[in-house]
Amino acid sequence: MAPLRDLDFFTDPSVSDDPYPWIEQMRASGPVARESHHDAVVVTGFEEAVDIYSRAEDFSNIACVGGPVVPLTFSPQGDDVSEAIAAHRGSFVLSDYFITFDGDDHRAHRNIMMKLLTPKRLKANEVFVRRFAGDLIDALPDPTRCELINDYSQPLATMVIADLLGVPEEDQAELLDKILPAPGTMGADQPHDPFAYFEEAFTAYLHDRRRNPRDDMLTQLANSLLPDGSDPGVPALVRIASFLFIAGQDTSAKLLATGVRLLGENAELQRELRAERAAIPAFFEEVLRYESPTKSDFRLARRTTSVGSVEIKAGTHVMISLAGANRDPRQFSRPEDFDFRRENVRTHLAFGRGPHTCPGATLARVEARIGLELLFDRFADFKVDEAHHGPEGARRYTYLPSYILRGLEALHLRLHP
Numbered sequence: 001m002a003p004l005r006d007l008d009f010f011t012d013p014s015v016s017d018d019p020y021p022w023i024e025q026m027r028a029s030g031p032v033a034r035e036s037h038h039d040a041v042v043v044t045g046f047e048e049a050v051d052i053y054s055r056a057e058d059f060s061n062i063a064c065v066g067g068p069v070v071p072l073t074f075s076p077q078g079d080d081v082s083e084a085i086a087a088h089r090g091s092f093v094l095s096d097y098f099i100t101f102d103g104d105d106h107r108a109h110r111n112i113m114m115k116l117l118t119p120k121r122l123k124a125n126e127v128f129v130r131r132f133a134g135d136l137i138d139a140l141p142d143p144t145r146c147e148l149i150n151d152y153s154q155p156l157a158t159m160v161i162a163d164l165l166g167v168p169e170e171d172q173a174e175l176l177d178k179i180l181p182a183p184g185t186m187g188a189d190q191p192h193d194p195f196a197y198f199e200e201a202f203t204a205y206l207h208d209r210r211r212n213p214r215d216d217m218l219t220q221l222a223n224s225l226l227p228d229g230s231d232p233g234v235p236a237l238v239r240i241a242s243f244l245f246i247a248g249q250d251t252s253a254k255l256l257a258t259g260v261r262l263l264g265e266n267a268e269l270q271r272e273l274r275a276e277r278a279a280i281p282a283f284f285e286e287v288l289r290y291e292s293p294t295k296s297d298f299r300l301a302r303r304t305t306s307v308g309s310v311e312i313k314a315g316t317h318v319m320i321s322l323a324g325a326n327r328d329p330r331q332f333s334r335p336e337d338f339d340f341r342r343e344n345v346r347t348h349l350a351f352g353r354g355p356h357t358c359p360g361a362t363l364a365r366v367e368a369r370i371g372l373e374l375l376f377d378r379f380a381d382f383k384v385d386e387a388h389h390g391p392e393g394a395r396r397y398t399y400l401p402s403y404i405l406r407g408l409e410a411l412h413l414r415l416h417p
C-alpha cells in the first residue's frame with residue numbers, strides 16, 4: 001500500500017474525512033516538509049507556523065485562500081517574486097478582498113473592519129444570540145431530536161452576523177441561497193470570487209445607508225474612510241461587508257457542532273461540563289485545538305528564505321496545517337487526547353496569528369458558548385443519534401470535502417427535554 005503521505009491532501013476525500021493520519025505522516029518527515037502532488041511545503045510544527053505568521057514580509061497572503069490548488073500564472077524567477085505577485089494579483093482567488101492583501105493595504109482595510117467590531121456592539125449582539133438560539137429551539141419540529149447543523153448551529157451563525165451588520169431579515173435566505181461552493185471544496189473549481197453575488201445587495205445597502213443613516217454597522221461602514229482620510233469607495237466597502245458576512249459562518253457553525261458531538265458521545269464529559277459551566281470557554285478552546293475548524297491556511301513565499309532548517313524558494317506555496325500545529329506534541333502533550341483542563345489550552349493557532357489573525361474570534365467564542373448554554377438549559381441531556389450515526393465504537397460521520405475547513409456535514413441528536 002502506498003504511504004498515506006502520497007495521497008493528495010487537496011483532492012482525496014478519504015484524507016478530508018480523517019486528515020490526521022496524513023498529517024502525522026507529514027510530521028514524521030519534519031515540521032516543515034514537502035508534499036508531492038502540488039509541490040507545496042507543509043508546516044505541521046507549531047513553532048514553525050508561528051514563525052511564518054510573524055514574517056509577513058517573507059510570506060504573502062495573496063494565495064491564502066486557494067493555496068497550491070490554483071496554479072500560479074507566472075513562473076517564479078529569482079529570489080524575490082514581489083513584482084510578479086503584484087503584476088498577477090488578479091489571478092488569485094479573492095484577490096479584491098483584504099484577506100489576500102499585504103502590508104499597508106491590508107492594514108488600511110482591516111482597520112476599517114476592526115472599528116466596526118466594537119465591544120459595545122458585540123455585547124448588544126450577545127443578547128440577540130441568546131434570544132435567537134432560544135427561538136431556534138422553540139421552532140424544532142420534534143423536541144426529542146434534531147439535526148444540529150441545519151436546525152441550530154448554521155442558522156444561528158448566519159443570523160448573528162446578519163444582526164450585527166444590519167442585513168434586513170427578509171433578504172438573508174436569498175443571499176445564502178446563491179452561495180457558490182466555499183473556497184477549498186474538493187472537486188469544485190475554485191471560483192475567483194465566490195462572494196460576487198453579494199455585490200448587488202450590499203452595494204444597495206451601502207448606498208441606502210449613505211442616504212438614510214441608521215444606528216447599524218452598515219451605516220458606519222458606508223461612511224468609513226481610509227487612514228489617510230480618503231474614501232475607499234463603495235466597491236471596496238462592499239467587499240468588506242460581504243466577507244464579514246460570510247467569513248465566520250461555516251467555521252462558527254462547525255465549532256459548535258464539534259463541541260456538541262464530543263458531548264453527545266461522552267455522557268460523563270457532558271455531566272462534568274453541565275456541573276461546571278464556567279469551564280465552557282476552556283472546553284471550546286480545546287475543541288478549537290483538537291478539531292480546528294480552519295484546518296489549513298496558506299501563504300506564498302515572497303522571497304527565498306528558510307523556516308526551521310528548510311529552504312523555501314520564492315514563489316513556493318506554503319500550507320500552514322493548523323490541524324497539524326495544534327497537535328504538535330512539542331507544544332501540546334498527549335495531543336490526541338481531548339483535555340480542556342490542559343494548561344496551555346488557549347495557545348492554539350485555530351484563529352491564525354499575526355497581522356491577519358481572525359477578527360471574528362470573540363464573536364465565534366460567544367456564539368459557541370451561548371449556543372451550548374442554551375442546549376444545556378433546555379435539555380436535560382443530548383446524545384448522538386445511533387439511528388443516523390451508528391452505535392458507539394462504529395460511528396459514521398460525514399465531513400465536509402474540503403482542504404481548508406474541517407467540520408461535520410450533519411449531526412443528528414436525540415434530545416431529552
Ligand code: HEM
Pocket residue numbers: 061064098099100110161243244247248249251252255292293294297298350351352353355356357358359360361363364
Ligand atoms: C470558529 C470560527 C472561526 C475560525 C476557526 C476562524 C479562523 C480564521 C483564520 C485561521 C483566519 C486567518 C487567515 C489568515 O491568516 O490567512 C481568519 C481570518 C478572518 N476571519 Fe475568521 N474564523 C472564525 C470565525 C470568524 C467570524 C465569526 C468572523 C466574522 C465576524 C471571521 C472573520 C474573519 C476575517 C474578516 C478574517 C480576515 C482577517 C484579515 O485578513 O486580516 N472569522 N479566521
